[in-house]
Amino acid sequence: MSSLIEHPHPRERRIVFENAGKPDYTPDIETYLAHGGYVEAKKAFTMAPEAIISEVKASNLRGRGGAAFPTGVKWGFIRRDDEKPHYLCVNGDESEPGTFKDRYILHRDPHQLLEGMIITCYALNIHLAYIYVRCEYTHAKAIMEKAIQEARDQGFLGKNIFGTGFDLDIYFHEGAGAYICGEETSLLESLEGKRPYPRIKPPYFPAVLGLYMSPTIVNNVETICHVKHILRLGSAHYAAMGTPGDGGTRVLCVSGDVMKPGPYELAVGSVTLGELIFDICGGLRPGRSLKAVIPGGSSSKVLRANEIFKIKAKADDGTMIDKEVPLLDMVMDAASVAAAGSMIGSGGVIVMDDSRDMLWALNNLNQFYAHESCGQCTPCREGVLWMSKLSTRMIGEGAQASDASMLHNIADNIAGRTVCAFGEAASWPTQSFIDKFPEEFGPRA
């Protein structure tokens, strides 16, 4: 696995990637201990669990898996002292097209994840936790299981960890090639050994009826790693790195038509989209201009290069005014990307230059969703297939003038009518591609 992570850009602020990015860093426990490993896990046990949850709340950490939900608030849904067992499931399915960050943690810095999990489990009174990772990360199992064994040997996992009387077992669980398993309730069904059909919410909110129908926290790999650093830096310091309500650093994974694609860990809100593409990623290929950006994984709505959107801002006299923001000045935090009509999602930024055909690109994504629908609800199962067939027809033979509006119509009839958010994830590309680039979806000669 290449050196993509080994050359931090000067504007990066590396916390989660700090060690993983060092060329001579190895995944064994001695190396981790020599780099300050397990210091915060030990410290956690000197704190009251409620104090840890408060720290995470105050840090303004938002989930890095897709929905950007405040992690402390999610943890607050767990009633620490109810009678039931609680579980933690770490989401390492990382299948959202454009996303490639958790892979570095799982392969290069496994103990950081374990330390984050230990702190989380102590805070939430959890004694059994799973790490769910896609099986395409073929070496992750051996690396993580070795790390788990090392931590056991040191007394950091198993019975009476750190001599505190607290028991915790962590196991690694491999997926089997299905994107839908990244959806949290699908992940739980998969972990229970069933077909991974997402559960309907309500009532199946994981924090209420999760794994084995017990309260369960599902968090992304990167999210859990941040927990260690919140304890290390203190929530105030951690929060101050980001923007109000969106603390710390976030890994943005840039792919597509830039000179230097890669994962970049940046203080939240410290760069604009323009800076990300042109300063950090070395700009576009020679002679090319920017056409479109998908800002947060393939499911987020596409943004058009010359787009200008309005945000609410404070004027000098303190009143709120509408401010016009050109796309390249969009700040890369959850709120700003949402204000531009899309989402920061999983941080997967896919850049397209003027050589790209938007119908072709959409058709590629439609085929992805057609392949990955779990098939449980009719609008999604049928709709994504129709969308993929239609966009294929529009490229090739048999295209009709009404195809674009039919395509849009199908998407409109999926979103909001399904069990899980895959319905939206599959519809947003079609809706946004057609809305933003209507000229490319007309009849072709």
Place this chain on the structure above:
Amino acid sequence: MDQQAQRNTEEPNIEDPFSPSDQGDRSLERDLEASLALQAENLTAILLDQIDEAITHYPISKRSAALPLLHLWQNHFGFIDESGIEWIARRLDLNSIAILELVTFYPWFRQKAPGKTIIRVCRTLSCAMAGSYEVHEKFCKSTGIDPCLEGHHGMPTSPDKKFSVEFVECLGSCGSAPVCLVNQDLAERVSLEDAEAIIKKYS
């Protein structure tokens, strides 16, 4: 709807609804016993140990070990046939349909033998923009595979059985597109020359 309503009113229940029943055709059962016994002879001690160990990871419900067991089985035998499904189902006290439905759902599992070397080319956007369709075509041409063959339950395989080549969705390495998995190893920024070299190396 019915199913949903039922779910909502049900007591939280982690017991398995698919426990094996003792009904059914006795003679079929005897055939099955015989083939399972044969199968068991083929299981090495190592595999059996791995299976036992995997099951201990799921103290709350044995059924959770279904995917791990399927992985172990496929890694060992190359694919999962009917007797494998039956064996795993028995080991976990399930009806075989509870295992079969996993094999048919998850794209990673297959029911027929693949070629000796399996090449999975990423088909999704970032890789497609970087030329993964051309790379896929190159792999198919050089190995004599008909790229129109679809379906993961028997992978498109070369006539000499040396290679299986398939498109897969995003492999989580879009920054070094185009990528492919060659057996267990990730190949990054794969050019047409690289593709040629991979075929040579594994021929």
